[in-house]
Each structure stands twice: as C-alpha cells, then as structure tokens.
Amino acid sequence: MDITSVVDEVVELTGRDPEKVVLILQEVQKRLNWLPSEALKHICEVTDITPEQISGVSTFYSQFRHLPVGKHTIKICAGTACHVKGSPLISDAFKRVLKIDNVRNASPDNLFSIEEVACLGCCTLAPIVQIDGKTYGHVKPTQADEIIHDFLISGNQPVNTPESVINEDIDAEIRIGIGSCCVAGGSKEILSEINNVKEKYNLNIRLKPVGCVGVCNQTPLMEIVTKENIHSRYTKVDKQQVEEILLKHVRPRSLNKRIKGSINDLVDTFLSEEKLSGQVNIPVELREKYLNNFLNHQVHISTKNSGVLSPESYEEYCLSGGFEALLKCIKESDQKSIIKIIADSGLRGRGGAGFPTGKKWGISFLSTGNPKYVICNGDEGDPGAFMDRMLLESFPYRVIEGMIIAGFATGASEGIFYIRAEYPLAVTRVRTAIKRCYENGVLGNNIYDSTFSFNVKIFEGAGAFVCGEETALISSLEGKRGTPHLRPPYPAVSGFRGQPTLVNNVETLSIVPWIITYGQEALCSMGTEKSKGTKVFALAGKISKGGLIEVPMGITIREIVENIGDGVINGNTFKAVQIGGPSGGCIPASKADTLVDYEELTKLGAMMGSGGMVVLDNTDCMVDMAKYFLTFTHKQSCGKCTFCRIGTKHMLNIITALTEGKATLEDINDLEKLCKYVRDGSLCGLGKTSPNPVLTGLKYFREEYEEHTRGICRANKCRDLIKYNVNDSCTGCTKCSQECPVKAIPFKPYEKHEIDQLICTKCDNCRIICPEKAIEIINING
Amino acid sequence: MVKLKIDNADFEVKEGLTILDIAIGAGIKIPTLCNNKNFPHYSSCMVCMVKDQKKENFLPSCSALAQDGMDIDCSSDEVKSLRRESIELLLSEHRAECEAPCKVVCPGGYNIPLMNRLLSAKDFNTAVQLSIAQIQSSGLKCKDCPGYCENACRRKKVDTPVSIKNLQIFVSQQIKMENRVAGQHNIKKSSKRFASHIGKIEADELQEWLKECKNVIKRVREISDSDSAAMESESCMHCDCRAADNCRLRDIADEFSIKDPRGKIVNSPIQKKININTGLIFENAKCIKCGLCVRLCENSKEEPGLCFINRGFVSIISEPLTEDFNDILKTKSQEVIDICPTGALSLKTHQPPIWGA
Ligand SMILES: Cc1cc2nc3c(=O)[nH]c(=O)nc-3n(C[C@H](O)[C@H](O)[C@H](O)COP(=O)(O)O)c2cc1C
Ligand code: SF4
Ligand code: SF4
Ligand code: SF4
Ligand code: SF4
Ligand code: FES
Ligand code: FES
Ligand code: FES
Numbered sequence A: 001m002d003i004t005s006v007v008d009e010v011v012e013l014t015g016r017d018p019e020k021v022v023l024i025l026q027e028v029q030k031r032l033n034w035l036p037s038e039a040l041k042h043i044c045e046v047t048d049i050t051p052e053q054i055s056g057v058s059t060f061y062s063q064f065r066h067l068p069v070g071k072h073t074i075k076i077c078a079g080t081a082c083h084v085k086g087s088p089l090i091s092d093a094f095k096r097v098l099k100i101d102n103v104r105n106a107s108p109d110n111l112f113s114i115e116e117v118a119c120l121g122c123c124t125l126a127p128i129v130q131i132d133g134k135t136y137g138h139v140k141p142t143q144a145d146e147i148i149h150d151f152l153i154s155g156n157q158p159v160n161t162p163e164s165v166i167n168e169d170i171d172a173e174i175r176i177g178i179g180s181c182c183v184a185g186g187s188k189e190i191l192s193e194i195n196n197v198k199e200k201y202n203l204n205i206r207l208k209p210v211g212c213v214g215v216c217n218q219t220p221l222m223e224i225v226t227k228e229n230i231h232s233r234y235t236k237v238d239k240q241q242v243e244e245i246l247l248k249h250v251r252p253r254s255l256n257k258r259i260k261g262s263i264n265d266l267v268d269t270f271l272s273e274e275k276l277s278g279q280v281n282i283p284v285e286l287r288e289k290y291l292n293n294f295l296n297h298q299v300h301i302s303t304k305n306s307g308v309l310s311p312e313s314y315e316e317y318c319l320s321g322g323f324e325a326l327l328k329c330i331k332e333s334d335q336k337s338i339i340k341i342i343a344d345s346g347l348r349g350r351g352g353a354g355f356p357t358g359k360k361w362g363i364s365f366l367s368t369g370n371p372k373y374v375i376c377n378g379d380e381g382d383p384g385a386f387m388d389r390m391l392l393e394s395f396p397y398r399v400i401e402g403m404i405i406a407g408f409a410t411g412a413s414e415g416i417f418y419i420r421a422e423y424p425l426a427v428t429r430v431r432t433a434i435k436r437c438y439e440n441g442v443l444g445n446n447i448y449d450s451t452f453s454f455n456v457k458i459f460e461g462a463g464a465f466v467c468g469e470e471t472a473l474i475s476s477l478e479g480k481r482g483t484p485h486l487r488p489p490y491p492a493v494s495g496f497r498g499q500p501t502l503v504n505n506v507e508t509l510s511i512v513p514w515i516i517t518y519g520q521e522a523l524c525s526m527g528t529e530k531s532k533g534t535k536v537f538a539l540a541g542k543i544s545k546g547g548l549i550e551v552p553m554g555i556t557i558r559e560i561v562e563n564i565g566d567g568v569i570n571g572n573t574f575k576a577v578q579i580g581g582p583s584g585g586c587i588p589a590s591k592a593d594t595l596v597d598y599e600e601l602t603k604l605g606a607m608m609g610s611g612g613m614v615v616l617d618n619t620d621c622m623v624d625m626a627k628y629f630l631t632f633t634h635k636q637s638c639g640k641c642t643f644c645r646i647g648t649k650h651m652l653n654i655i656t657a658l659t660e661g662k663a664t665l666e667d668i669n670d671l672e673k674l675c676k677y678v679r680d681g682s683l684c685g686l687g688k689t690s691p692n693p694v695l696t697g698l699k700y701f702r703e704e705y706e707e708h709t710r711g712i713c714r715a716n717k718c719r720d721l722i723k724y725n726v727n728d729s730c731t732g733c734t735k736c737s738q739e740c741p742v743k744a745i746p747f748k749p750y751e752k753h754e755i756d757q758l759i760c761t762k763c764d765n766c767r768i769i770c771p772e773k774a775i776e777i778i779n780i781n782g
Numbered sequence B: 001m002v003k004l005k006i007d008n009a010d011f012e013v014k015e016g017l018t019i020l021d022i023a024i025g026a027g028i029k030i031p032t033l034c035n036n037k038n039f040p041h042y043s044s045c046m047v048c049m050v051k052d053q054k055k056e057n058f059l060p061s062c063s064a065l066a067q068d069g070m071d072i073d074c075s076s077d078e079v080k081s082l083r084r085e086s087i088e089l090l091l092s093e094h095r096a097e098c099e100a101p102c103k104v105v106c107p108g109g110y111n112i113p114l115m116n117r118l119l120s121a122k123d124f125n126t127a128v129q130l131s132i133a134q135i136q137s138s139g140l141k142c143k144d145c146p147g148y149c150e151n152a153c154r155r156k157k158v159d160t161p162v163s164i165k166n167l168q169i170f171v172s173q174q175i176k177m178e179n180r181v182a183g184q185h186n187i188k189k190s191s192k193r194f195a196s197h198i199g200k201i202e203a204d205e206l207q208e209w210l211k212e213c214k215n216v217i218k219r220v221r222e223i224s225d226s227d228s229a230a231m232e233s234e235s236c237m238h239c240d241c242r243a244a245d246n247c248r249l250r251d252i253a254d255e256f257s258i259k260d261p262r263g264k265i266v267n268s269p270i271q272k273k274i275n276i277n278t279g280l281i282f283e284n285a286k287c288i289k290c291g292l293c294v295r296l297c298e299n300s301k302e303e304p305g306l307c308f309i310n311r312g313f314v315s316i317i318s319e320p321l322t323e324d325f326n327d328i329l330k331t332k333s334q335e336v337i338d339i340c341p342t343g344a345l346s347l348k349t350h351q352p353p354i355w356g357a
Helices: A003-014 A018-032 A037-046 A051-060 A080-084 A087-098 A141-154 A180-184 A187-201 A239-249 A257-271 A284-296 A314-319 A324-332 A335-345 A357-366 A387-394 A396-410 A424-439 A470-477 A506-518 A520-524 A557-564 A598-603 A622-636 A642-659 A665-681 A685-689 A692-700 A702-709 A735-739 A765-769 B019-025 B077-092 B101-105 B112-120 B124-138 B148-152 B164-173 B177-182 B203-213 B226-233 B248-255 B292-297 B333-339
Strands: A072-077 A112-117 A129-131 A134-136 A172-177 A205-210 A222-226 A231-234 A373-378 A414-419 A455-460 A501-505 A534-541 A547-552 A574-579 A585-588 A612-617 A722-726 A775-779 B002-006 B009-013 B049-052 B057-060 B071-073 B272-274 B280-283 B307-309 B316-318 B345-347
Touching: A003 A018, A003 A037, A018 A037, A018 A051, A018 A455, A037 A051, A051 B292, A051 B307, A072 A087, A080 A087, A080 A534, A080 A612, A080 A622, A087 A112, A087 A141, A129 A141, A134 A141, A134 A180, A141 A765, A172 A180, A172 A187, A180 A187, A180 A387, A187 A205, A187 A239, A222 A239, A231 A239, A314 A396, A314 A424, A324 A396, A324 A506, A335 A357, A335 A396, A335 A506, A335 A520, A357 A396, A357 A501, A373 A387, A373 A396, A373 A470, A373 A506, A387 A396, A387 A424, A387 A506, A387 A534, A396 A414, A396 A424, A396 A455, A396 A501, A396 A506, A414 A424, A414 A470, A424 A455, A470 A501, A501 A506, A506 A520, A506 A534, A534 A557, A547 A557, A557 A574, A585 A692, A622 A642, A622 A685, A622 A692, A622 A702, A642 A665, A642 A685, A642 A702, A642 B077, A665 A685, A665 A692, A665 A702, A665 B057, A665 B077, A692 A702, A735 A765, A765 A775, B002 B019, B049 B077, B077 B248, B101 B112, B101 B148, B112 B124, B112 B164, B112 B226, B124 B164, B148 B164, B164 B226, B203 B272, B280 B333, B292 B307, B292 B333, B333 B345
Parallel strands: A072 A112, A172 A205, A373 A414, A373 A501, A414 A455, A534 A612, B002 B071
Antiparallel strands: A072 A129, A129 A134, A172 A222, A222 A231, A534 A547, A574 A585, A574 A612, A722 A775, B002 B009, B049 B057, B049 B071, B272 B280, B280 B345, B307 B316
C-alpha cells in the first residue's frame, strides 16, 4: 500500500482533530514501521495538524522513528535493575554479534535494529532483552548469538490466553501467571503444554490464567488447587515438568493400560523429587515456606486477591466484592461525604509527591467547569519500577472502579487512562475491562440508574518520561509537545482543555474502592502518623527474592530487604537501597532502619517516588549509579528550562569524568554546587529532583567519589578503571580464548592464558565462560 | 484582591497577575529573556528567578502568579547568583562570537568585517567615512601595523586570510582632503563589552561560514582598484554577530559582569541556514531556546514557520520536517527577527549600526 493511502486509512479511523496527532503517528508507524516525511506531509494535508505541530511532536517522543529500521527491533532494557545486572555489556554484545552500524542502526542484512529502552517492566528477570514481542530474561552477554538464533526459528508467536471457563465439576484448577514477567519467564509455553497434557490424559482440570502473583523472579509460576482445596505452588516451572507435576495432583479420567504404567512410573519419580529435572528439585514444603515468607510480610490492598483473580474477568471481580464500593457511593452516599472519607483516611498520592488525595478531590469538586475530567496517570517512567504496570495488568477493574468513584465524587463525566507506550499488555487488559464495564452498565450513561454518567478512554503514551508530570501529561493529551508548565494553575482547577482535571496515580485509584468498602479508619489505622495504608514497591536488584510487594507504611527498609527479599544475593554485602528512581536517592545500609514514610525518606534526601526499590551490594559503584540516573534524566529532560536542559549536561560531564578517573576534587565541589542550582532553578519535578542521586551519593558515599579522582573504583565497575586478568587457577582449558570476540586471549592449551590489555574490550565473556573462576577483574592501577 | 510582599514592600493587586507584572509596575528590575507581553508566559530561560521566602523555593517570576500571603525576594545575593548561573549555563552552550576575531585583535579596534561588507557592496563612500573615523579615533594606521588581523582571520582556516591589511590601506588611500575636514563621524570608544566565544570549531562546521560568501570569484592579494577590493572583500565570512548591538543576552551578560564561560558544550553542530527568498538567517548555536519565535509562528497553517525539533539538550529550532527552509516565513521574517532576543535569527543584509551604538 502506498504511503498516502495508509495515512488516509488511519485518518479515517482517528479523525482530523489536532489533539489526535500522537494516535495518528502511532497508527501510521504501526503500518509503515517508521515515519517518512511524505507521510507527515500528507497527515498535515488531510487533517488540521500543522507542519510545526507534527514536527515538534513526532521528534519529542522516543517512540517515533524518522529513519527506516531493521525488520525486527531488539529492545535492550536499560532500566535500573537491568543496568545493575549488566545491561550495558548485553547491548555491546548484540551490537557486535549483529554488526550493527551505529549510524544506520541496522544490521547489514536489515533484519535487526537495536533500541535501548527504559524499564520493560520485568525487572526481576533482569537483564531483559525483547525482540519484537518476545521477551528473554536473565540474559548473559555470551547468549546474544543463541537468542537471535532462537528468535529466528521460533519467530514471534502471539500469546494465546485461554478464557477461563466456569465449570464446577473439576478435579483441580491450574492457575498460571500471565503477567509480563511470567510471560517473559515462558508461561505461554507452559500454558500450551498444560493443554497438551490435559488432552493427552483427558484430565478434568480447569486452566486459569491469573495476573501477577508478585514473585516475578521465580516465574513461570504455576499453582494447583485441587477439589479438596489443597494449594501447591511451583516456581520456575519448566515445560518438561508440566506433565509430571500435573499427574502428581490430578488422576487421569480414562487411562489405557500402557499409559497407566508409565504414569505410575512418573508419579514415583516425582515423589522421590531428586530425579526431577530442572529447578523444581526442592521438597514441596520448602518451596511453600519460601513463597510464604515472601508473601506473608505483605498486606494486600491494591494487590488484593493477587494470583486468584483472572485479570480480564468482570464476573470474578464482582464475586470478590468488586463494584460494591461504587454501588455504595452512588446509592448511599454523596459527593461531599465520599471526599471526606478519602480525606479522613489519610490517603496520599502514590505518584511520587504524596499530595493528600482527599484535598485534591475537594479542589476539583469545587472548581467550576463542564465537563470535568479524571486522568489516571499510568505513565510510570521510573526505569526501575513496574507497580503500575502490574496493577493495570492484573487488577484493571479495581483501578477503573477507583476512577469511576473519583469521577462521581468530583463531578467529572470523563475519564482518561494515560498508559505508557511500553506497556502493551496493560493497554489490552484495560481496554477489555473497559469494554466489559460498558456491557455491564458500570460505565456509560446513568450508572446504576442514577443521574451519574461516566465515560472512559485510553491514551497511549509515546515514550517520554517527563509526561508522567501532570502538566506535561496534559499537554501531551492535547496533542502538544509534552512540556510542563508552572503550577498554579493546578490541573484540578484548569487542566485538560482548560477544564478542571483530577490527575491521580494508578495505585492511588486502586486503593479507593478498598477505603470505601472498609471505611476510612481501616486505612488510617495502618502506617505512620502522616503516611497511611500500604505502598506497592517493585523490589529488584541484588536481592534473593524480588518482585512486586505491597507493604504497610512504616515498615523499615531492613525488614523489606531481609525478611521479604531474603537478603542480598550470592552472600554479597548489602550496601544501599536506591529508592524513588531517578528522582530519589541511595539510602545506605547504615540507615536501613528508616521507616517507609514520605517525610522520613525525604529527610534522607531520597523520596518515596513511585516505588522503585533497587537493592545494591558491594559490587555496585555509587558513582556509576549516579551516572546512570543522570544519563536517564538528562536524556528525558524536555529541554524547556535552562537548568535542566544544560545544567544536567554539565553534571553528567563531571560524573563521567569521575568514572574515567579524570576528575579532580575541585570538580566534585563544582558538581555539588551545580546540583544545588539545578535543584533550585529547574521548572518541574524532573529537573528539581535530578540531582538527588548525586547529592545522596555525596552525602553518604563521598569517599567513593573521592577515590575515583585517584582512579580507584572499589566496586570494580567503572570500565575505564578496571582490567581483566587471568589468575593462577587457570588450567589452560582454552574456553576463554574461544569465547573472546576480539581475540584478545591467545590460544594456549594447558598453559596459563593471558589477556592482551590493548585488544580487550572488557566484554566480560571470558569471565562468564571460565569454569575455574580464573578470570578476575582488578583495578587498572593495581 | 491578593496581598503579598515583594522585597519587603506590601502590595495589594488584582488576581491573575504574575510577580513580574507587579515588579515592573513597582519599578523593581528583574532581567528577562523568554518573556514577551504579547504571548502567554512560558518560562524557559529562568533568568527572572525570584525566591518564595515562605516555601523556601525559587520561581520564575514571569509565570509565577501572585498568591495571597506570599513573601517574595527579588534582590538578595542568593537570587542573583541563581540568575547569574542561568545566564552562565546559557552561555556555556552559546558557541557564537559577538565580535569577529579580526576586530578583536586589531590594536585600533577597526571594524574590519563591516569595512569588508561595505566594500563588497561597493559602497565606497561609506567605506571612506568609516576609514576616516577609525583613523581619527585610534590614531593608528594599517601600514604601521604588522597585520594581527590577518593572522587571526578565520578565513585562514579555510584557505588564506582575507587581504585585510591591503584592503584597509586601499581605502585609506582614497581619503581626500575634503573628506578629512568633514570628520562628521566619530566612533564612540565602546567600553569593554561582554564577548562570547566559540571554542573549538570542527572542520565540517567551518564550511558553514562559507555560506556567507557565495559570490567569491577570485581571491586577490594586491588591491589596486575598487573592483579588486570588492572581489576580495567578498571572501570575508561575516564572523561578527549581526545582533552585536542589539542582543538581550549580551546586555544581560554585561549587566551581571559575566565572563564568557570556558569549555563550551556542544548540543548540535554549528549551522547557518540562509533563506534564499527572504534573506532570513538562522544560526542554531546562538539560539537560547526561548521559544518566542515558535510561539509567534503557532497556528499559521497558511505560512509554515519555525518549530522545536527533538527533546531535551539536543532540541533545536528548525523549519518543519516537511518544509524547506527557503519556503518558510514568506511574510513574517522580520517579525521573528524582531522577537528573537539574540542573534539567532537575523537578516542576511542586516548591518549593525555603522557608527556604533
Ligand atoms: C518527572 C515526573 C514524572 C512523573 N511520573 C509519574 C508517573 O509516572 N506516574 C504518576 O502517577 N505520577 C508521576 N508523576 C507525578 C505526577 O505529576 C502527579 O503528581 C501524580 O500523577 C498525581 O497523582 P497522585 O496524587 O495520585 O500521586 C511524575 C512527576 C514528575 C515531576
Ligand atoms: S579478554 Fe576482554 S574482550 Fe576478550 S572476552 Fe575477556 S573481557 Fe572480553
Ligand atoms: S547572539 Fe548575542 S551574545 Fe550571542 S554572539 Fe550574538 S551578540 Fe553575542
Ligand atoms: S573572515 Fe572576515 S570577519 Fe572573519 S576574521 Fe576574516 S576578515 Fe574578520
Ligand atoms: S531563534 Fe531566537 S526567538 Fe527562537 S528560540 Fe532561539 S533565541 Fe528564541
Ligand atoms: S525490566 Fe529492565 S529494569 Fe525493569
Ligand atoms: S508478572 Fe508474573 S509474578 Fe509478576
Ligand atoms: S523570562 Fe522568566 S523564565 Fe525567561
């Protein structure tokens, strides 16, 4: 199809309104894979969009491409969790293996392009690589070849999630996670295998896809609930084990002799556990204990019924008490009372700043204007966080219910979900849920036969972190570049299209129905003086058990790390927790007894932020972390104000010089001064908080910064300050020599190998491959 | 009505005013760059910062609305140092020169590029007037000078320096008695002004200056007549800024006695875009991204104008992706030039006032 007819087709679908510019560009790019200027020109011809607008907007968002790319896009996650687990090396490896040309960003055969993206929302499986829709977790730089090969043969099959069938006459229900992490962990293969086994043995079981269970780094996760209501959970299930596991719990209905024999065999194998392949060879009780420890310290409000609800089933949500809160609001309450309940509950915004939710609703309620809007902020751009993604994927109805209640209370008639571009699954789930809500009359006109009408639509972001900031988000919705402006005017007074607009975070809204159902005291009694209820965190990094956790406010960081996360991996030492993402800071282990509380965290120089919590150990360098976050904020700056646009560049330059051992003590002082100017002088939260990672670093780890001026990186992380070395354990197995992509290690069987430092690119391959742990990283000066 | 304090004085004003509005009314001086009363406020330059003493935070006064009970500080050292930092940051990516290198090194401060332009335009009368004024005010004659100018001439990096010395001598030889008596023009000895520098120029970037001298036919060393003078002067690359005497950024840098920051950072290679239809020139490295030109061009479907391209540090002013620079701003060129606070937008034919501001 030629370009103009593609554009015509899209515009037919979307309309000519300039507000639709992002949607139009997305749809055109979906069809053409990039945005040729001919397409842009034709869009201007057939819509009311001006050439200035389309140029400004299409170059503002990272999603849009103005050059053709390879057929498949390899997305390499550059999120926090992936970064600490070594994603820069992965990126190098793919570029090398595919011979990607940096200028053209495509492999010579035009098959692949590489894109570094912020968190793909599967941090617990870090580092993550996604090719088209297919996700690979725990990737090692040495696997680049293998992954491309796998992708090319298996292709990109779509995920088929079977509808859960209600059928009470069954022997067991098999629950399998279909959250992003689980899918990345291979749950769709498991699903189809379960179906195979079910057919093969004619098992009387029900297969039920469920949302995120929270133990995302143990995926895929499978739970079997038998008729007798006995729950058995299996983590990291392998395809080959499905048959064994199923047959252990469920008896086949009709068996012919031959198969029966083989089953007995299998069951025996299973009972003796050891014979089982893969990772499931831990006794069931132990596995249970493991999971329960992880889940027991948590309190579930936003994530209530996790692992039980089918995310897309309206009926199940209702059966579990869903939409009762909405009914109660509409039938038994009035706007002012609802706002009072929310205010009295002490609920504060979970989007970062912690603004009292009841107060915000009150302002929106009192503002005059028609129509009023409610926006659910699901732009979650913090590169180490995925709570909102999980809530939208697993509990879309809960968030929608919260939004409808917010709309009812503030007098709004329209709701908009602003969902991040990288979350296609969340978009699908919310879309299905909205549709079901309309079918069941909880959305639309005269909800529950009242005079209240409420309509909801979805807007997909196009890849700009700054659009999480509410005024930028609104600009973006209006079809402009997503640049923030000074408040006041607050959106609650003058927001989308100049109308009163309530902007709330996904998690904030998801707590609302609970408060209405259980009462304001229930929430208020939980937490600290000023921070009430629970907070969902994405726990990742160097932690034994990561995942999505919901904990009561007032819990200490140490409890989270040690009890829930079961401490740091590989017996390394716990060094710090990075909390609040690029706006937050690093809290040192010595301050781990700090309570999770908005004010307490701010006092330390960090902030609650959206809820990314990345655990760091002694192999993480604080200067490198600061550089990582600054690189992110600098790249995500909208470029409007001087301090953020230029100031962060100077900060980044100094930090980079530090990681290269080229900075002086005086530079550190300059950096500190600059940080304060950028904090004071930036227009929006992005710039104002961007110095936090550096300032907390300087506050708690100053000696590490100073060491870098002498060329020492104690974590052996900064590439310019380290070298690879072969120690005496080398047996001369030659593996490293074969694996080295640049032939820096001469092939010398049975002799101690040596690395030519001038050739070595520090790709880490040799260290990964060496069976003797003979390759070590040492300081370049040592 | 809103009651607030600004610099310890009480104000009672109607709602909806910005702090800058009130300050201007009260004669309190706040520097601004990106603000223009004809457009909705935007706040990008951040040189108009003030401090909210109660909240302990800083606000751009051009868009901060006056609110009841505010206590605003416009004049403390703290506020001034933040403003100063914003200007220094803007200058740190300002890879541009207010004055041409030849003029800077000339012991007599001769306005060499101007002379070259007069010659290439064959305006010999004015050229002679300029020469008289230069000699009179400095007491210096080119024939007594080793020719520092040619050593500094940027053209030298491309091929050979402009034959500045010979050009100047040629003009001075044309001075006749009667002209000398007149001596109507006196160049005001300008006090030492702020001068921005470029820093390192890449080879590709150097080519951009050649766009200023498209008509060079032949280079001449010996200047014997007006034709050879016109021919050689054509090779001058117009290194001085067309806004040298009319630049808000330079003025503010002077006000704050700022020295040009060392170590300039590069956000995009230097470019000179010249619109062949209107003579509009856009020089990206001089742009401070204030967005005034963009706001002026908004909503003009009939006449494509300027817009922002890209995000963040690398964002830049440009013609729309779908248009050619030669086809934009057919009627509005002068308007965007007038609104631009710097020399980023100017007219090819523009001459800074000849006898100095
Ligand atoms: C740079 C930046 C990014 C932000 N990103 C998000 C985000 O991804 N999600 C979110 O809910 N709020 C985000 N916020 C906060 C929003 O501006 C806003 O405060 C929030 O959505 C309000 O909802 P709440 O009151 O429920 O927290 C961000 C703020 C800034 C300054
Ligand atoms: S020697 Fe260097 S380049 Fe070669 S495998 Fe080891 S780290 Fe990589
Ligand atoms: S724009 Fe202003 S500051 Fe920049 S070079 Fe021109 S006169 Fe100097
Ligand atoms: S090219 Fe012209 S303006 Fe530039 S230095 Fe040489 S003579 Fe001066
Ligand atoms: S070209 Fe001039 S008016 Fe336009 S943004 Fe740059 S400095 Fe401002
Ligand atoms: S998936 Fe990579 S950091 Fe989240
Ligand atoms: S997505 Fe499956 S457990 Fe998190
Ligand atoms: S004049 Fe206020 S920010 Fe530029």
